[in-house]
Amino acid sequence: MQRILEPGEIQALDATAWPRVALPERVSVFAARAKRLRELADGNSIGGYLRLMAVLVDAQHAVLAGLGEPVIDTASMRLAQQHGMPIVPAISASLNPQWRAVLAELIARIEASSSATGAPASFASVLARLRRMSATELDAQAAAQLDRDLDTVDPALAPFIHAALEVMWTQRACALAPEDMPYLDAPGLCPVCGSPPVASIVRVGGAFDGYRYLQCSLCATQAHCVRVKCSNCSSTKGIAYQSIEGSPEGTRAESCDECHSYRKIFAQNKLYDAEPFADDLASLALDLMMNQAGYSRPDPHPFLWPARGDEDEENEEDDA
Ligand SMILES: [Zn+2]
Ligand SMILES: [Zn+2]
Known part of the structure; x- marks a missing residue:
């Protein structure tokens, strides 16, 4: 059983020489990432993809800027601190339905962006697919990512689903203070x-x-x-x-x-x-x-999910 830390003990543990965390900042987190993706695109074998993802990150920046301050439930934050649990666990059970509105706004902003002109047709067709999906289907894809059910995650949709979830959780992280952090x-x-x-x-x-x-x-x-x-x-x-x-x-x-x-x-x-x-x-x-060399990543990059075993069959169906 985990021992519960008292508030005084939590503060005592904080007396370290180095900062335990650096929290993201609303004004810069996605803006810096989009800029960096564009810098890295030059001469890169996947430069075209990096530029498209920069358009998605631009949209994340704009959507996050338009969101208000999140409501942080202080009672559950205290519980998380005492039990060494994450403050806002990224599990499907804590999915806020607002994430779908964030996704819709991301899609609208990407489609309106001049930087997206000239994108391959497959990019537009993924956005169109996302717009046609029902709330239940979208929630199932979000849940698959949050619960790490890689067999259910659709790799073509995943970067966009992830981007919307990322805006939701980054909004919360930006509103926290370093001293709020639990010891996991x-x-x-x-x-x-x-x-x-x-x-x-x-x-x-x-x-x-x-x-x-x-x-x-x-x-x-x-x-x-x-x-x-x-x-x-x-x-x-x-x-x-x-x-x-x-x-x-x-x-x-x-x-x-x-x-x-x-x-x-x-x-x-x-x-x-x-x-x-x-x-x-x-x-x-x-x-x-x-x-x-025989080493593998513990998790895929959120903008580059591995193809599923059944992917080839699905593509054949799409082509038919
Ligand atoms: Zn996190
Ligand atoms: Zn290891």
């Missing part, structure tokens, strides 16, 4: 929403300088994690760093021989503008290299 029993998971990290970054500047942070794949909260430690299984043994020869310095994969997984780690002193979500997506060649 599950290291590596986000203290705000309990999601796994997309990648990590060794930051520069101020109190964050030289410390490594795992960035949440859903709400963009960055939580401190010591270096040379697996963010998947917490092992400190068998950790190694790999990079692609000749690629820009500062992008590496941190691999673990205990669980045979890897996640990327970006060094801000070499890549000042690195944004883990964008830089992870743009370094696909490193994923291919790691896969060939």
Whole structure:
């Protein structure tokens, strides 16, 4: 059974030398990501895709700006703090139906964006499919992502569904304060929403300088994690760093021989503008290299879900 921490004990644990978390900021979280995706698109083998995803992230920025402050339930936040649970767990049971209105607005903004002109026909057809889906069908796709039911997640729709969920959870994360953060029993998971990290970054500047942070794949909260430690299984043994020869310095994969997984780690002193979500997506060649070496990602990138086993059959049906 978990021991319940009293408020005084929580504060005492906070007396660390480094900030435990860096919370996302409304004004910059998606704007910086969209800018970074466009920078990384030049000369990238998936540059066209990165530019399309930048249009989606632009829409996330605009939709988040238009949302008011969320209501944070302080009673459930206190409970989460005492029990070492995430404040707003990213599970289908806590899905706010407003997420569908956020998705509809994202789609409308993408369709109205001049940056989306010239996008392949498949892009428009995915948006049209999303617009035709019923509330029940949309909720089922959102639930599949939140509950990590990868067999049900439709990879073509997933980036857009994820983007809407991301706006919902980021809105909450932006409204929290660092001292609100619970101490989770599950290291590596986000203290705000309990999601796994997309990648990590060794930051520069101020109190964050030289410390490594795992960035949440859903709400963009960055939580401190010591270096040379697996963010998947917490092992400190068998950790190694790999990079692609000749690629820009500062992008590496941190691999673990205990669980045979890897996640990327970006060094801000070499890549000042690195944004883990964008830089992870743009370094696909490193994923291919790691896969060939026998390591796998614990989770797919939220904008690049793996094809399902039945995908070929479905495509044949679509073509018929
Ligand atoms: Zn989170
Ligand atoms: Zn591991």
